[in-house]
Amino acid sequence: MNGDWLLRGRDGRLSVYLPSGDAVLCRAERGPGAPWGTPRKVGGEQRLHPGFAVGRGVDGYAHLVAWRPTVKGESGLVHSTHFRPHLAALDWQSIGHPNRKGEVTGAPAVAVDAAGRAHVFVRNQGRGLSMVAQKEKGGWEPWRDLKGRLVEDGLAAVTGESGRVEVYAAVPGGIVYWRQEEAGKPPVQLEALEAPVRPGTLTALATSAESTTLYYTDESGDLCAWRPGGKPYSLLPSAGPGPVAAVRCELDGYDCTLLAQRSASGRVAFAAYPTQDERAGAWWTESGPQLPADARVALTTDEAGRVTAASLSPSTGQFLLTGRKDEPGLALEAWRQL
Template sequence: MNGDWLMRGRDGRLSVYLPSGDAVLCRAERGPGGLWSDPRKVGGDQKLHPGLLAVGQGADGYAHLVSWRPTRPGESGLVHSTHFRPRLAALDWYPIGHPNRTGDRTGVPAVAVDAEGRAHVFVRNAAGGASMLAQKEKGGWGPWRDLKGSDVHEDLAAVTGESGTVELYAAVPGAILHWRQEEPGEQPVLEEAMESGIRPGTLRALATSPEHTTLFYTDDSGDLCVWRPGTKPLALLPSAGPGPVSAIRCELDGHDCTLLAQRSASGRVAFAAYPTEQESAGAWWTESGPQLPADAEVSLTLDEDDRVAAATVSPSDGRLLLTRRKDEEGLALEAWREV
């Protein structure tokens, strides 16, 4: 999954989106802080390619999901669904095409939602660059656009800044590329290439101030690094595990902090927090919860009371575990529970 799959909906309920075979399932709280619903299929009966799901959320609380579906032998197309509220059914999957018009899957998609609620879908194309298409202001979709680039790794990180403009990060051999909209609704422009060794599959981006988005990634030496375009990258701390981090901003003891979570090499969930955009203050990992399967993923959000909530899920066993921050100082968490 590409993006934060644990979300707080418009009505305050938490929900999760979980790939399951040739479908995507949604589970949601029946009431804020209450019991959870049984899994429900998202988007109707169309069959999807397994494990190629992108999830994004707009300021309106609506969830946007993008995945690949088979269309004919050897060919595939992307589909999109909008989920307005966790307790309602999501819209049926709507075909949005292929970056090269026809062909098979080209990479894991990424999705970001701008200030007007328009989804922007990004994916690697068959030539090795990045392509995108976006929803129109009055409905429907615009054309596919080639953002250029070459030798782009399969995984992309899309993010919406506090200004409402959409940005894209992509890894290429020995560097990271950054595209940014100069104005809302415009095509993102390649603004900067930053040289760095990077482990594939570790990109995660977060809006951290009105001026900046911040990219988190693991470099060749195993350090979790932080980069804001226009500055030099900084090694924050050793990576806790092999995959990408989940990252959110939250208030801890009255301070605007960035909280990171990652499945650690020991199999538990590791958390680290520091004052937002003040990496010089330092950060360190603290582990929590039970040991998890090697394929477990972690996601963070804020609940209806703006408390940190964290979830893990393992595709191999399907267990969904959840915890919340206690109502006390620091990052004390409740006991993890299966939902």
């Protein structure tokens, strides 16, 4: 699962996207703060490969991308839009292959610009970066090769507060950064950072009107924060493997960034600090029960702006949820299984 798979929809309902064999399921609240409904299959009956990406537009619509088998030995990418959690998503639509045809080349990532157009990024057969984007009035533009070399799997795509799309990729010994310089234009490579990054640990978040922040784990095990144009900052030791979840929220009247990750102990660890003020420091606080080794963590805010956290184990189907109590600090309700 790549991207924000726990989302707040346009109508205020929370929803979660779940892997289920050769399909993707959506489970949503029956109303904001109401009990959760049963899971529903997304996009019709097409058979999918494991793994999918999710991106949310400012309109609250969810865009999903996955690989599907086509002919023997080949696969292609498909896209679906989910306008409201309680409605059926659109059927999966083919958007092709970055090399016209071939097998799966890497996990996709998707970001949605200010006009509601999905931008899909994926590593290509040459281990560069390719992109395909929706047209303003329907349909899809041709695939574009954004170049790059030795791109690792685990892209992080994000939409800045400007509404322009950005993407980060790990490469041997560093990170490469692409951004749209104008709305509707393809992203261009603007910067490369030399850093001992661990592939598969990238998460990006819009943190101001001018910038996004990339979180990654370096080879020493430290969780680092980097904003293009500056230097990376070592924030604190990573709580566990894999990428962190990140969300901006208000805590006691302050604009904060909250991070969450499955820790080495198996519980969910949380850390918060003033947004873009890494020097203020952060530390982990663990919460909830021990989780399976493959459990992932997601963060969002509900209709009232309160933090909601979820954990999901694809191997067991265990889905746990908690939310912030209505009291100072980051006190959380008891985790509950849905």
